[in-house]
Amino acid sequence: MSRTSRVLLLMVPLVFVLACSLVTKPFDNAQNAVQTAQSLATSMPNVASTAEAFATNMPVQTLEALPSVMPDIQNAVDPQGKPVSDWNGIPVIPSATAGQESSDLYSFKANATTKEVFDYYEAEMTKLGWTSLFNLPDTGSGALLSYQKDNHTATVTITKESDTVSLVFLTYQ
16 A cells, blocks of 8 residues: 555544534533533522512512602503603703603603604704713614713613604603
């Protein structure tokens, strides 16, 4: 048998072993990841029982007061009233179609894209003397702006309801 034939004969099993290890390595990595996730999950405290114990030991007066300090989320995500033009010194975009005040929150729907709403507030809040704390531009599904003026903070949270309608939440503290 020639030297070339012997080398080729030796190369075939070597290539086969390498190919098998390349195929099985991702499966081994996935199995290791699953085992790590399982051990993390079993070592985590039981959040449900911790919350239940907290609620069980909470004074009745605190439990009774919670609904009055919690915003009315159901009405906030589906505002029905006539929109205002200004809320606590924060302008409401002129394309607003419905608005709802709930505790320290004002929500409204607007016939505008999230980018249009973002651009509006970026320009208007600065004109009104608000200083930008941070702006997280449109990600495709929403955006967030935060401003400060005097001792107050305002946030504008924009969510995409459809391609041409945005749901906006204003907070003022």
